[in-house]
Amino acid sequence: MLTRSIQRGLRIGAISFGILTYLILVGLPTRIGDAAMPVLAVAMALLFWISLRGGVSKQDVSARAPAPLFTAGTMAGLFAGALTATLIAFFTGLLADGVRLQPIFDKIVPQNMAALYGVMPGVIATEGIPALGWLRQTLFLTASGIVGALLVLIERSIRQRSFPRIPWLRWVPLILPFVLLAFVIWLGMPGVTFGGNNRGTIRLLATMVTIGSGIFALRAARPGAEQRVFGLLFFLAIAYLPFTLDQFQNSVMGIVFIFVMIGLGLNIVVGFAGLLDLGYVAFFAIGAYVYAFLAAPFSSPWVTAQLQSLGLPYNQPLVSYWMAIPITMVAAGIGGVLLGIPVLRLRGDYLAIVTLGFGEIIRLFMLNLSDLTNGPRGLLNIAPPYLFGINFGSPREIFILALIGAGIVAFAAYRLDGSRLGRAWIAMREDEDVAQATGVNLVRTKLLAFAIGALFAGLAGQLYAARQVNIFPENFSLFVSIDALSLVIVGGMGSIPGVVIGALALKGLPEVLRGVDEYRIVTFAALLVLMMIVRPEGLVPSTRRRRELHEDAEPIAGVDAPSALEQLATAEPTATQKAGRQ
């Protein structure tokens, strides 16, 4: 038993050493800087946790006993630590001897190694590595291994224990958003010094948590009167936010809610209709560019020339922001259909690849059709929205518009979800053949998913263009699609509130963490891994998804056990029976 867990620890340690070596060679320590060692230790603790629990997808860790876990964890940490420390000592030794490793491993530089040991680069260049550094590195990783084992135990106890039921506890999530809102408002009052230099950041974070907790509160409220009252209060609270936040905070919230709009659109395509679209940025881009042509015709040479030849003025917006909305949406919707037609017959991975290409094609058009799009120099001085002659383009107003836009799109998505079309999407997502056999017009249903998803992205694109004032092709890279898809997945596929939570988590938090930008990769990787273990259905799943992924949590009210006759008569056991036996 003991030797088995030692062996296990050594194996995990060796693999972790491999991963660490890779990270060192690609220069991660430099990117993280002074905090390299602690950050790596935290990341390694998470890695050890995953390894010790037996992989990412394992749902049941009850078999993991404390003693072997700690043995394996300690051994893994010790082994990985000693090997890594030795490797670094080897590299630094060479560096100190004046060997230049950069031609081969361009990241093996004194700064990099020093960051790992927590000493000054100069020390490494001259003295090589002190023994203390070796020891420290080893101990750090050993601690990581032990923490990893501890995490498995914590996970185990969380999974096994049922928490006590206290009646008033129910009100805590319902009240929380309003308490947080009060905190946000208080932080913004003159004379408050709480948080010092970080007050703005804290306030931004609190704003996001307010909105997030509000979403959870809405779901926690009992359907009916309670939900309506909380819904109204929450609505008022959100409506008040733009007026209390400062410029920067409003600006961040604006982009978060623009991404809520994008996410809601993509959620229709991916979550409702099950079409994996990786080129979703294309419609966002079309919305932004079409609005830019209308609102800044002078920055597109071709549009300018056309207007000139028609004798029309070209140095002012052609239409107002509001008039442009239907135009940009229709343009994006047409884009959706144009993408949809060629991919009608594609499924799954193939669809993903083709849509990915579509997104890139649109970006390359923007980059290379210089006459129309002004190429990489972009379209400049895009007119803001005006309402009753008042400029509506400041961060506060953009946030308001984004909130309204997101609200409209969310409502539309909600209505679609319950509609006939929504059911056709579900049927198509589950099985295209059967969907057809039950009377679903596959062509129309698919094209409508692409088109409606694109409409919403177009609307978001227009607002984005107005917010940015100047837009460039690189604003519309693949990463927008990836961000949008990630936020849909993190929030919970097919779930409308999930999109809001996803956008707050993936677009909002990085802004809060701006100062510690370098932690993002590690933090997000860990967050995503954690989420896929704990809540594969997303943070705020749709009820259907939840049912799909947690069979045990399914209410099986009114279902009696299969009769003995049936058990004899059926050729194969049901899935629940199978699961129960494992």
Add this chain to the structure above:
Amino acid sequence: MLVLDQIHTYYDRIHALKGVSLTVQQGEIVTLIGSNGAGKSTTLRTISGLLNPRMGSITLDGEPIDHLPAHEITRLGISHSPEGRKIFARLTVEENLELGAFARKDKPGIREDMNRVMDLFPRLRERLHQRGGTLSGGEQQMLAIGRALMSRPRILLLDEPSMGLAPLLVEQIFRIIENINEQGTTILLVEQNAHVALSIANRAYVMETGVIVLEGPAAEVLASPQVREAYLGG
């Protein structure tokens, strides 16, 4: 009522149906039997529009339907319960049945048929809110048939409803199929289990590698030496 005339269907270059002709009259149970890979499922898929025939014609009450897309054929009253219990595994029994009625808009009629299906399959009523995928094999088959009935078809195409089921359940399911037929639905039944299929059918077609090799009243087909030898073990 349903007439296939010299139907040729291809999977790219694979010539799966080589001039299949068959007729289904109003109120009949017609069975199409044949060994694995004979082209039975392909025939049903061609009728329901999931595949397009390259040559030949299919008519429903004299109107050609071979060029129509699948969803329109469903609306004309042909409902297909596909091979291998293709239910929506992640949706509940109720949602499965509701989707079966997708082409219809008469709410009261849908409720009525929902009750009718659950009278036919009481097992489904008990499991209304359970996920399709958690049903046992027999229940999934019942759900697939039930869902096909929800479009209130005039002709029901059943593809191997007995596949993978224990004898007791097969008998039960076939009794229900007879029952559905007695309530007025015409049935085209594809089976490998020739004996049971022939015992409830009015007429039968025997298929081998894409061609019909024998047809006639079920009793005659059952008695024919060819069938006895090939499908009923002598």
